[in-house]
Amino acid sequence: xxxxxxxxxxxxxxxxxxxxxxxxxxxxSIESGEFVCVIGSSGCGKSTLLGVLEGxxxxxxxxxxxxxVPITGTGPERSVVFQHYSLFPWMSAKRNVxxxxxxxxxxSTKDVNEIAEDFLLKVGLGGFMDKLPAELSGGMQQRVAIAxxxxxxxxxxLMDEPFGAIDAKTRVQLQELLLSLWGADKERKTxxxxxxxxxxxxxxxxxxxxxxxRHIEREITVPFERPRSEATFFSNPEYAELRKSLVSxxxxxxxxxxxxxxxxx
Amino acid sequence: MKKYVLNVPNLLFLALVTLSxxxxxxxxxxxxxxxxxxxVGAIIIVEIFFLFKLKRSRNxxxxxxxxxxxxxxxxxxxxLTSKLDILKxxxxxxxxxxxxxxxxxxxxxLSGFExxxxxxxxxxxxxxxxxxxxxxLVGWTPRLRNAVFPVVKVFSTVPALIYTPYLVVLMPTFxxxxxxxxxxxxxxxxxxxxxxxxxxxxxRIIDSARILNVKTNVMLFQVIFPYLLPRIINSLSxxxxxxxxxxxxxxxxxxxxxxxxxxxxxxxxxNYDQAIAGIIFIAIVLTALNSLILIAKRRLVKWQY
Ligand SMILES: Nc1ncnc2c1ncn2[C@@H]1O[C@H](COP(=O)(O)OP(=O)(O)OP(=O)(O)O)[C@@H](O)[C@H]1O
Ligand SMILES: [Mg+2]
Numbered sequence: 001x002x003x004x005x006x007x008x009x010x011x012x013x014x015x016x017x018x019x020x021x022x023x024x025x026x027x028x029s030i031e032s033g034e035f036v037c038v039i040g041s042s043g044c045g046k047s048t049l050l051g052v053l054e055g056x057x058x059x060x061x062x063x064x065x066x067x068x069v070p071i072t073g074t075g076p077e078r079s080v081v082f083q084h085y086s087l088f089p090w091m092s093a094k095r096n097v098x099x100x101x102x103x104x105x106x107x108s109t110k111d112v113n114e115i116a117e118d119f120l121l122k123v124g125l126g127g128f129m130d131k132l133p134a135e136l137s138g139g140m141q142q143r144v145a146i147a148x149x150x151x152x153x154x155x156x157x158l159m160d161e162p163f164g165a166i167d168a169k170t171r172v173q174l175q176e177l178l179l180s181l182w183g184a185d186k187e188r189k190t191x192x193x194x195x196x197x198x199x200x201x202x203x204x205x206x207x208x209x210x211x212x213x214r215h216i217e218r219e220i221t222v223p224f225e226r227p228r229s230e231a232t233f234f235s236n237p238e239y240a241e242l243r244k245s246l247v248s249x250x251x252x253x254x255x256x257x258x259x260x261x262x263x264x265x
Numbered sequence: 266m267k268k269y270v271l272n273v274p275n276l277l278f279l280a281l282v283t284l285s286x287x288x289x290x291x292x293x294x295x296x297x298x299x300x301x302x303x304x305v306g307a308i309i310i311v312e313i314f315f316l317f318k319l320k321r322s323r324n325x326x327x328x329x330x331x332x333x334x335x336x337x338x339x340x341x342x343x344x345l346t347s348k349l350d351i352l353k354x355x356x357x358x359x360x361x362x363x364x365x366x367x368x369x370x371x372x373x374x375l376s377g378f379e380x381x382x383x384x385x386x387x388x389x390x391x392x393x394x395x396x397x398x399x400x401x402l403v404g405w406t407p408r409l410r411n412a413v414f415p416v417v418k419v420f421s422t423v424p425a426l427i428y429t430p431y432l433v434v435l436m437p438t439f440x441x442x443x444x445x446x447x448x449x450x451x452x453x454x455x456x457x458x459x460x461x462x463x464x465x466x467x468x469r470i471i472d473s474a475r476i477l478n479v480k481t482n483v484m485l486f487q488v489i490f491p492y493l494l495p496r497i498i499n500s501l502s503x504x505x506x507x508x509x510x511x512x513x514x515x516x517x518x519x520x521x522x523x524x525x526x527x528x529x530x531x532x533x534x535x536n537y538d539q540a541i542a543g544i545i546f547i548a549i550v551l552t553a554l555n556s557l558i559l560i561a562k563r564r565l566v567k568w569q570y
Contacts, residue, residue, distance in 0.1 A: 055476075056472055056476070074475050076478050082469070086469060086473040088474075088488065088491070090568050103480075132567060133568075
């Protein structure tokens with residue numbers, strides 16, 4: 001739980017003489033304990049935005065603040081789950097999680113291992129602790145990555161399309177797992193979750209930040225009560241209404257993009 | 266069972282053993298024939314090795330082909346020298362004599378082996394250790410990398426063989442000279458490759474470590490080093506062959522003991538049976554070392570890129 005604030009943030013990628021503006025004048029506040037989904041079409045700058053929050057890339061103009069302090073790098077109060085599988089391929093599932101924990105505590109090896117085991121159990125991988133990432137399926141690897149991100153008990157959880165490459169069924173399981181782990185905390189973590197999927201965004205978030213190219217197009221509050229489960233959720237007429245407007249917003253953007261390209265051709 | 270008994274290599278094996286047990290046609294007072302016992306012993310060792318490999322391989326085609334080729338060559342050698350006496354003995358000694366060298370000179374060969382291995386292992390491991398360590402440190406620091414890499418590249422293009430004679434003269438003892446030669450022979454290329462590998466390491470691995478807030482030493486030795494380990498191990502056998510080459514070259518110049526020296530001295534005195542035995546011995550040692558590397562690889566690297 002921590003407050004995130006972006007003020008007049010612009011970011012340009014520079015390589016040699018080339019300058020590519022990826023974010024332009026972004027203003028966004030995220031409250032402590034809020035679950036925010038960032039949604040938008042491919043290439044609009046979602047990963048760039050998250051990269052700023054991760055502390056891996058830095059704004060060209062404007063500010064990115066956490067609890068009022070500018071972000072100068074990565075930090076132990078933040079955890080990240082990448083879109084790509086980001087486990088260390090030479091470490092077993094347990095060692096991957098333990099490695100993360102060991103960087104932020106001075107606890108004994110025994111305690112660190114216990115924490116790692118505990119979180120792997122939570123994500124349902126009790127029987128796979130000693131397997132290498134290559135011996136796990138994509139969904140399992142992503143569960144290990146989630147366990148690693150949560151095991152350090154961060155205040156802020158940053159997730160970049162974490163379920164992007166996972167089949168629909170596993171995806172639903174992982175969404176529910178994430179919600180239950182997030183909801184179980186007394187002090188809820190602030191979550192910024194990037195996705196392509198409107199249904200996923202509606203199911204998970206308190207608020208949806210809808211991005212167009214380089215900018216935030218609109219912010220939409222998701223009013224539904226928690227806990228939300230898939231079954232009750234998708235039959236709710238209010239949900240259908242919101243989903244319709246979100247989808248039309250999404251595809252209008254896409255249509256405009258395609259239209260733009262046609263003009264170019 | 267049939268698989269192990271009825272095959273071409275086994276037939277050749279029998280022919281070879283029988284043939285070498287027959288009396289030689291060559292009767293030369295100045296160059297007496299050695300007993301066939303060592304040669305037969307060697308053939309039996311080859312056969313045991315062949316059967317062992319045959320058992321371990323799935324269809325055994327390649328194993329049989331290699332054994333056939335080996336036996337055919339030995340058979341040809343045996344026929345052309347000791348049986349039909351076609352080749353000049355003085356230049357092409359009979360296999361009986363070559364393998365008997367191992368019986369007669371085992372002590373000399375063994376002490377030469379010990380000496381060469383000590384030099385080889387010290388030069389090789391020092392070069393590997395410092396090459397990888399400095400490579401990781403330099404590769405990780407952009408300013409150092411930009412300054413050092415071009416220089417290292419220049420150094421690594423000069424083959425160590427070219428300045429080996431100079432170093433042998435320069436250093437106080439042959440031992441220090443050859444360790445230095447081996448060191449220089451692979452240090453620069455190890456350093457260059459490591460700097461390069463660190464520079465081109467998968468950015469996602471680095472980012473994953475960064476977001477876990479690792480300290481620099483953890484990043485270097487618990488993330489980058491294990492990530493590079495498969496590549497380092499893959500380069501070992503090439504590096505080993507280069508070191509043996511430079512060591513042997515050094516031994517041609519200044520040694521008083523050693524595997525390469527044994528061959529050189531034998532050639533100097535026209536003892537070609539000893540020279541060939543020495544060459545065979547070097548080949549066996551190199552093969553054994555390469556197998557060790559392969560075993561290490563299987564144990565240490567359980568993942569692929
Ligand atoms: N390192 C980089 N150097 C230069 N340009 C970049 C770099 N990374 C991203 N970009 C550009 O910035 C823009 C935004 O990229 P970003 O990765 O943030 O998009 P995204 O919204 O995450 O897309 P996706 O949904 O496909 O992941 C893209 O046009 C991309 O080409
Ligand atoms: Mg992205």
